[in-house]
Amino acid sequence: MLELNIRGQAIGRFVLFCLLMLVTLQLHAGVYKWVDDKGRVHFSDRPVDGQSTQINIRQKSVDEASPGPEDRKSKMQRMLDVYQEERAERKEAKQKQQAERKQRKQNCVRAKDRYNSHLRASGIYDLNKDGERQYLSETQRARHMKRLKSEIARWCN
Numbered sequence: 518m519l520e521l522n523i524r525g526q527a528i529g530r531f532v533l534f535c536l537l538m539l540v541t542l543q544l545h546a547g548v549y550k551w552v553d554d555k556g557r558v559h560f561s562d563r564p565v566d567g568q569s570t571q572i573n574i575r576q577k578s579v580d581e582a583s584p585g586p587e588d589r590k591s592k593m594q595r596m597l598d599v600y601q602e603e604r605a606e607r608k609e610a611k612q613k614q615q616a617e618r619k620q621r622k623q624n625c626v627r628a629k630d631r632y633n634s635h636l637r638a639s640g641i642y643d644l645n646k647d648g649e650r651q652y653l654s655e656t657q658r659a660r661h662m663k664r665l666k667s668e669i670a671r672w673c674n
Contacts, residue, residue, distance in 0.1 A: 551568040641653045
C-alpha cells in the first residue's frame with residue numbers, strides 16, 4: 518500500500534512537470550504582425566492569412582540585466598562630473614571672451630584718443646637715439662594719421 522502511494526506521488530509529479538512544460542512552451546510562442554485593409558497594424562500570437570510576418574523578440578540575458586544601484590550611482594556620478602566640467606569650460610570661455618571684449622574696448626578708446634590728440638596737434642615728433650625730437654614731415658604725418666585710423670578700425674569693429 519505504501520508502495521502504491523509513492524508511485525502515485527511520482528506519477529502526479531510527472532504529470533505536473535509535463536503540464537508546466539506545456540505552459541512554458543506556450544509562453545515562448547511567436548508574435549505575428551500584419552496590416553489590415555485600412556492600413557492598421559495588428560499583433561497576435563497566431564498567424565493570420567498569408568500576410569503575417571513573425572517578429573523575433575529579443576529577451577535580456579542575465580548579463581544584460583539592469584544594473585544594480587551601485588552601477589547606476591557611479592554612472593550618475595560620472596555624468597554629473599562631465600556636466601560640471603562642461604559648465605566650468607563654458608564659464609571659463611565666457612570669462613575669457615568678456616576679458617577680450619574689455620581689452621578691445623580699452624584699445625579702441627586709446628586709439629581714438631591718440632588719433633584725436635594727434636589730429637589737433639600742431640606738430641608730431643618722434644624721439645631719436647639721443648632723445649631729441651624729430652618732427653614728422655607732412656607726408657610722414659599723413660602716413661602716421663592713416664596708421665592711427667587703421668588702428669581705430671582694428672579695435673573698434
